[in-house]
Amino acid sequence: xxxxxxxxxxxxxxxxxxxxxxxxxxxxxxxxxxxxxxxxxxxxxxxxxxxxxxxxxxxxxxxxxxxxxxxxxxxxxxxxxxxxxxxxxxxxxxxxxxxxxxxxxxxxxxxxxxxxxxxxxxxxxxxxxxxxxxxxxxxxxxxxxxxxxxxxxxxxxxxxxxxxxxxxxxxxxxxxxxxxxxxxxxxxxxxxxxxxxxxxxxxxxxxxxxxxxxxxxxxxxxxxxxxxxxxxxxxxxxxxxxxxxxxxxxxxxxxxxxxxxxxxxxxxxxxxxxxxxxxxxxxxxxxxxxxxxxxxxxxxxxxxxxxxxxxxxxxxxxxx
Numbered sequence: 001x002x003x004x005x006x007x008x009x010x011x012x013x014x015x016x017x018x019x020x021x022x023x024x025x026x027x028x029x030x031x032x033x034x035x036x037x038x039x040x041x042x043x044x045x046x047x048x049x050x051x052x053x054x055x056x057x058x059x060x061x062x063x064x065x066x067x068x069x070x071x072x073x074x075x076x077x078x079x080x081x082x083x084x085x086x087x088x089x090x091x092x093x094x095x096x097x098x099x100x101x102x103x104x105x106x107x108x109x110x111x112x113x114x115x116x117x118x119x120x121x122x123x124x125x126x127x128x129x130x131x132x133x134x135x136x137x138x139x140x141x142x143x144x145x146x147x148x149x150x151x152x153x154x155x156x157x158x159x160x161x162x163x164x165x166x167x168x169x170x171x172x173x174x175x176x177x178x179x180x181x182x183x184x185x186x187x188x189x190x191x192x193x194x195x196x197x198x199x200x201x202x203x204x205x206x207x208x209x210x211x212x213x214x215x216x217x218x219x220x221x222x223x224x225x226x227x228x229x230x231x232x233x234x235x236x237x238x239x240x241x242x243x244x245x246x247x248x249x250x251x252x253x254x255x256x257x258x259x260x261x262x263x264x265x266x267x268x269x270x271x272x273x274x275x276x277x278x279x280x281x282x283x284x285x286x287x288x289x290x291x292x293x294x295x296x297x298x299x300x301x302x303x304x305x306x307x308x309x310x311x312x313x314x315x316x317x318x319x320x
Contacts, residue, residue, distance in 0.1 A: 005294035006302035033068035057084030057105030088124030129317035136196035150183030208244035
């Protein structure tokens with residue numbers, strides 16, 4: 001039998017990218033769900049795969065997004081909590097404020113999807129010991145906010161170079177994408193040692209040893225240089241995961257399916273010069289390779305497989 005892997009989509013909306021970037025107009029909560037959701041669901045149906053979609057509570061709370069968000073559940077996909085306001089600094093708040101943020105998102109998602117999520121991913125991989133305790137206390141089964149790479153500070157520097165932010169706003173975002181020490185974290189799932197209860201961490205997988213990313217956004221960026229290089233890089237990453245005994249968790253974003261021809265407002269993102277149809281074809285190629293090497297599951301099913309293991313490592317939260 002093929003080894004297990006998981007697939008997820010962070011359903012960030014255009015307004016959340018604009019907000020993080022410091023662009024005006026995000027307060028009206030513009031949406032591109034009408035374009036991106038049919039492309040994602042069409043591809044998943046064609047490949048006969050299910051994933052976990054991490055929904056922002058603010059989007060679930062808006063009637064105009066209800067049909068698009070509900071379409072994932074109608075297609076048999078799993079829901080996860082991606083916070084309510086999608087602020088990458090929310091983990092720095094008080095524990096009470098963090099709990100209110102997660103609870104509000106839980107309720108908004110449940111109102112649309114009819115089910116309360118059991119998994120969480122922080123916006124911009126935001127995570128802290130306080131967040132983990134809240135998740136365990138609220139009955140979440142897994143978190144997947146850790147991103148074990150050394151490249152977080154470089155990604156943050158690039159983001160700040162292109163952003164329209166004041167010094168105060170940049171200070172809020174100073175932990176965006178994590179620090180250098182994130183690269184020291186494990187690629188393999190583990191249990192958090194918490195006072196509030198049991199919680200499993202399923203990291204967003206990076207290449208074993210090198211700790212460099214290989215999720216779809218990075219493959220698309222490499223495709224602007226050389227499509228054959230990009231696919232070769234991805235297949236090498238999968239081979240190294242198998243050799244290291246890592247069950248990869250692959251991450252998708254809406255912008256993996258949208259190009260500059262779809263959305264000029266986000267042209268500052270890498271790979272946005274590629275047309276949306278071309279990006280979707282590339283994503284289709286890499287997911288086909290992924291599912292040919294691994295048994296691809298939503299994160300909730302991946303968690304159930306992991307939870308059966310008796311030798312899972314227990315780790316104490318260690319955040320700056």
